[in-house]
Amino acid sequence: MESRHLRYALALAEHQHFGRAAAALGIAQPPLSQQISALERELGARLFDRTARGVFPTAAGEAFLARARRALAEMSAAVSDAGRAARGETGRLRLGFIGSALLELLPSVLGTFIRDRPEVRLGLQEMSTRRSTAALLAGELDLAIGRGAPRGAGAEDLVSVTVGRDHLVAVVGAAHPFAGQAKVSLEQLKGQHLIVAPAEEEPAVAAWLAGLLGEGADVPERAGGVTEAWDAHTIIGLASCGVGVGLGPACLRVAARPGVQVCEVSPRVELPELVMSFRAQDRSPVLAAFLDITRERCPGVAERLERRLGAR
Amino acid sequence: MESRHLRYALALAEHQHFGRAAAALGIAQPPLSQQISALERELGARLFDRTARGVFPTAAGEAFLARARRALAEMSAAVSDAGRAARGETGRLRLGFIGSALLELLPSVLGTFIRDRPEVRLGLQEMSTRRSTAALLAGELDLAIGRGAPRGAGAEDLVSVTVGRDHLVAVVGAAHPFAGQAKVSLEQLKGQHLIVAPAEEEPAVAAWLAGLLGEGADVPERAGGVTEAWDAHTIIGLASCGVGVGLGPACLRVAARPGVQVCEVSPRVELPELVMSFRAQDRSPVLAAFLDITRERCPGVAERLERRLGAR
């Protein structure tokens, strides 16, 4: 039995007339008679009573037609669901990101994405760059936003593109000696207890910081000790209560609150870029849609992305 | 798109391998490749990722497959539902009957029917012979049980068969003069106030009663007045409280209760037969199943039914 038989039976039930049903189906009357009678033979049951006043379904016909309607509805739903999924209108996107992405980049991109694709299920999880890279490779995430391009085993399976740049700022509590200054120098920082991202979790930031504060040496040795904080709000919170000098991207200003002051670091120092990564072989249309929006929202991302995607 | 495409896509998703899926479908591999790719072309979306490790559905494929499974389930349900309806295992039977049918005939037939066809929805309604005949002709009933074969307009569209015979008995209250007698004669009845079925509703009974008690004359004129009661329990109830002499079929004994006495009428008088009727053109398998059971349960019905059905 093919779905054709269902369509024919439904048309016949609707028109109660072989000739008109056939015309509506765009075929001649004899083939319709044949197909209906073949269907009845296959089912071993008469589906229609042919009377002088018209063609009417039997009890078996009614039962059959009810199911046939649902079957055809499922089929057309299959087509439209597949289309919507292919266009990225439905589906799922699991996104892992570092906290600072939530300060500037994500609010704008996510807002647009959620408005454009209301039926996509978004999974959002703040996590360190190391964890998001691992989760991406393990297939637990579809997209990761971190600092610095992923390196190490499996990194060649990922495509990464820079989506933001920040320079370094220092965050201090109101009682801190730096509080009055608009700027602090690198030399001044070297003696301070620093609040920074955890070295193992943010390898790019750690390596960069080590190079900045003391070539080749561990950060704690050159600074007055280090406290590791996993996210922007913790850095600010710790700085505000005088634990030390928080170091982070300039976008920390967005999260600043009364009782803390954000100082520029002089000379101006660029942090490792904010990088968006995904699996090179991932053809998910939802991912593509997200990348499209990122392209529109982040100047310069478009060209860099094209260059990398061309290689796929 | 045909249901074949759904079957092929599901097989491919199951085996994750074109060759094995094709083998499972009983076709060669190239046609499967062609059909899948035709389906993808029609949908405008790739449904499967062909990788070195196997064939896996894309997001669009997953969406499509979920619907496809349901569509095919509906189709196979359509087949089985139609079959069951055709065999009379599901469906509906609307039965109208006079109260006395409930005393002997229906309990046995209905018990078997409900056990054999638990999924058939039974519509049972006690009603007069006149009403059940009209409802049958109007298509509001599928089967009617009454006294005497239906006559009048439309009766030629019905098939009727005798399913039971009864002789006349009289029912009196304990205080009635007849109460001590085992038998009453027709002569004795003539002077009594009678409780009988309503003349307009039970034409066969009324005509028969008129003939019996006084040729050509109305029953009330020859008897001591008449009370019309629509059902057996009312006849017995009225008789028990001394309203008069209830007349009805011998099966009334089944419903007799303390305080009433059932007397044979002498000489023995046969009542109009209990008759089962249905539309001659009704091919409902549920009806056929009910008739089958009646055939088994009621000796003699089988041959009479065959004779009448042969004419259809």
Added chain:
DNA sequence: GCCACCGATATCCTCAGGATATCGACTCGG
């Protein structure tokens, strides 16, 4: 009783679906 309508049947034809053979890409082991 004749005609008009409608579904069934007969006959032919076309093309879609399937089979066979082969290709091209990729993997893996020596």
Added chain:
DNA sequence: CCGAGTCGATATCCTGAGGATATCGGTGGC
């Protein structure tokens, strides 16, 4: 680094199911 093996895609041919046309048979209405 290369050859064998695997797997999906492609090329080509063939068959039969589905469809078209013509006609039949039955039924109801005028």
